[in-house]
Amino acid sequence: MGEPHVELEQLYGPEFAADPQGVYARLRRYGPIAPVEISPGITAMLVTDYRAALDLLHDTVTWSKDPRKWQESVPEDSPILPMIGWRPNVMFNDGDVHARYRQAITDGFERIPPHELRTMVVGIADSLIAGFGADGQADLMGQFARLLPLKLFNRLFGLPDSYSDRLISSIAGMMEGDPAEASAANEEFQGYISELISAKKHVRGRDLTSWFLDHPVGLNDEEVTHQMVLTMAAGHEPTCNLIGNALARMLTDDRYYSTLSGGALTPRDAIQDVLLNEPPICNYSAHFPRRDVFFHGTWIRTGQLVMVSYTAAGAAHGRTGEGAGAGGSGASGSGGGAHLAWSAGPHSCPVPRAALLIATTAIERLCAWLSDIELTVPHDRLTYRPGPFHRALTELPARFTPISPGQAGETPWDSRDTGHSGNGRAEAEGESTPAP
Template identity: 75%
Template sequence: MYGPEFAADPHGVYDRLRVYGPLAPVEVAPGVGALLVLDYRAALDLLHDPVTWSKDSRVWQDTIPEDSPIRPMMSWRPNVFFSDGEAHTRYRQVITDSFDRIEPHVMRGHVQELADSLIARFGADGEADLISQYARVLPLLLFNRVFGLPDSYSDRLVSALSALFEANTPEEAAAGNAAFESYIGELAAAKKRERGADLTSWFMDHPAGLSDEEVIHQIVLTMGAGHEPTTNLIGNALARMLSDDRYYSTLSGGALTPRDAILDVLQNEPPISNYSAHFPTRDVLFHGTWIRKGQLVLVSYAAANTQHGRTAPGQGGGTGGSGGGAHLAWAAGPHSCPVHRPALLIATTAIERLTAWLSDIELRVAFDTLEWRNGPFHRALAELPARFTPIVPDQAGATPWKSSPSSSTPQAATSTARPTASAGSGQRPG
């Protein structure tokens, strides 16, 4: 599942794996085997049974090589993803309570302003890679802001995580990780000195009483787990919109909307397609397969969602399912995504903003020639080349340059986040 064949046609692989039944043996890294849950009902049974299934990977991780490429994603940490029971409930409450303090209109205002600043960078070019220049950058600019550092720090976060996720050598990955750790250390130190109206401060002051180490791990988890899925959700939905004529009319008031594209993606091409790593607490017979205690079992959201067929772009039901059914893109049960509503708002706003400014945007290549990044867990485009009529700062009418401050204007280096009451108050088109 880590090679180019899987990246090019994951659904073809799922179809071949179904001969094994609800679960199939796979290899997620060289020499690292797992069982992949392909069946929707089996996926729900697993995700709703925290007694039989644990998220703690410590025993399992000791069985794989130290240099395995899968180890960074799967090694245990004291965070909401790798915890069970009371610890998981405690960590999750911190995250959900803190995100709930950001009003949707404030979050939307942040996304609109940051989207405008990115569009202003490439709007005059008439073309752009919507992954590297937009979908991958926007969530990081947003995280930098809502976690409490001024916008002048955002480029550091972007460069650190880009180096980490796109590394071609262990040395590049190590350098990216060191830069990310340095950024997180400065963020935590700034908030310990002076709190603000931001997620980091709310993590620190939550009644759950997280230790300094636990705060750091929740920040790292939230940024890492939020960045890749949001990037892929924006990119995959844009790819569908720009390759299907039914969405073109939407740009000038047609029937299909960015939300339709997002729901199609959540059903058919989930941004994180295969994850929900679980380990049985005992030997168990599960949907006809004997599984050893501690064996790695992954849930394939993509395979489970499309068990009874895939839908073409724009044909999903109102809830994103095939014919109106539910999807598992946010997982389910106690470990379902704790911030899926903000993620949906971010992706929808980002796409709406882009297509509002660049109303004739289209792909520069055919959809079926797009390249997908290798990897067992994600469904992620390597790039999304697009073209459009250039927009320039001095043209008549509203432009992104008039609706947000110049991205080159440095902001004061203060540790206090901007007050939420003033967020998103810049002038923007309706």
Template identity: 50%
Template structure:
């Protein structure tokens, strides 16, 4: 077995080369062993776990590993894309032990109060708003015009804010992650004002929403704790869900197993989502940990205080016994896209529900949608943590607004069908919908 040594060259997890072919990076990392040296940001080297079994061992071992990033935070370049995602905050991601359990229970209990049917209906409603904005154009960038916006619009409603704040929230976060420092500052300021206004509104008058439930939870979160959990949900929940929607759409529009008509019996949306979670994890590399003491872990000596990172993407695609030759694992939920153990993503079910509803709505009303470019020409943003498409151009038969309001759109009055029913799908080249 090969183990990492100080003289090994770290493999970059950022830059154009990694974005274009991340699997090559993971192959180079696996050559070092289950734990490898990776450069997560310019000059910032971490121990990266690329092996599936090793990842599970680490994620379940809270005695050896801490989620507190403060011991090595000063090493992270402030200008890097991982500076903000690794910055310690008083939220559930960076908490350990009883404090982690205290904060996590608030999130899981409050998410458990959500009615799945209502969330699904809410997602459909916001999806219709977005779809109606481009349905008559015949072309769309499914990243910028759909996947990136929809989760935030849904989260905005779930936390109890009026619909008009949804697009504003999209603009704020887009500015914060952009390359313009001045605009990023403005976005951060606006987002801070949004969070303050949200808390103050619900503290003054409760509603049937997540913010009110966070405030009233028996664990008694103070204002800072409640606001930090809201910030976490909006920040950590949005981009992975958007990436999941987009990455699944790629499969729905390019893979023969999903690409078909509404009546061909093609594989359903959930299979495509599972496929995307296994092979194109929305969060590629994250789950930062700190070694509590000097430890030898799967053959690698890791000193106390050293940063350790999990590669969900590499672990999911590393060799597995019993995996079919084509790598297709429909129905298999053992992927690490949502991490595992005590720190497994508490919003997993919510993210899957939103993503599934988003894709079903798209497939129902635009069943003849196809990619506007060959799948090989799709590109991804440079970045260590997320696997994010730069764009997903698609085309379809333009639709006209339905004046009667029975459905969002219709091809013509003769083609509309009965009130409230989606129109009939074309018989060739259509995107498979859910059963």
């Protein structure tokens, strides 16, 4: 008799998006690692245990990040390949090649002073809020969280703000469009990157593109392109989801704010809570064993796809519950319990401090100006984009007292007629508000 058929848990589709914690709870019945389906016909093993995850992420002898052998068995048109298919970048290489790519990225970001990064985020946040402030309502995902990282990276890579709309439209098309639109958007994005590299090869600047081109590790044009594409994608999707998920918690939990002008917990508490309980990238860290291995009670064959559930492993280890604040020190050293949101080991996020600064500053800026903001739907009616890798809100509808534009040279709006104290709060915090 053959083996009984086992219906695998699916990490995609509306049911998973609606209740991922229920799926993770069922997966834990298998033990530290469980079989899953991440796309129709594509299976993987998913690590749901904190200690097992750390063992995998730190063991470069047993595990490889190179997916090329595995992807020979995957259809070329599989929707999973854009996230797991091999490229010459820091994500999908091992050893010296990985170290070389990572050095270029970390050195580039180290050349951006934190105060300059914060000033850029403040200016972009202010300009976005000025765009919808007079309306009294906004989708905080589509009009704020998704736009801010892209506008920021457009600047960091060395292009003026006038180019940011092109970047925004191409990324949106790749992520949200139908296959034909996604293909056209991908071509537009590749054109954006190619033109950017070409421009910087003629005239260098104080930007990531120039620093990648000139780095002593000697990246060629293809390698520069792939590090830029990865940096853009890895910087955008997690950051916008971190902002959105943290705002969703803050706007529905009285421990943060009865109004956003006062409360026991802060935006940073919300961010740490999300990193532990609802990471913006929930399942990733694709690894492939170099040999058959008996891993935490399960035999895994050579080259089999194994992923880490940052959500399941982190929450199982130190879950604080919805809306709980930071406390203790995490595996990543950023507080809020022992979370795995930045991954761990040699392939952990190379710039977690920059990501925290961007998200925290963006949320603080929004809360400073829109102090009575509230969601227009209950938290349990918020919806999430389907997919195995991210925890991403489709929208975050909110309302607030409208704020009206001010005069040139002043703050981007004037809330004096509405009874808000936003301008005074900014002045008290010692911040200047550049005109958009």
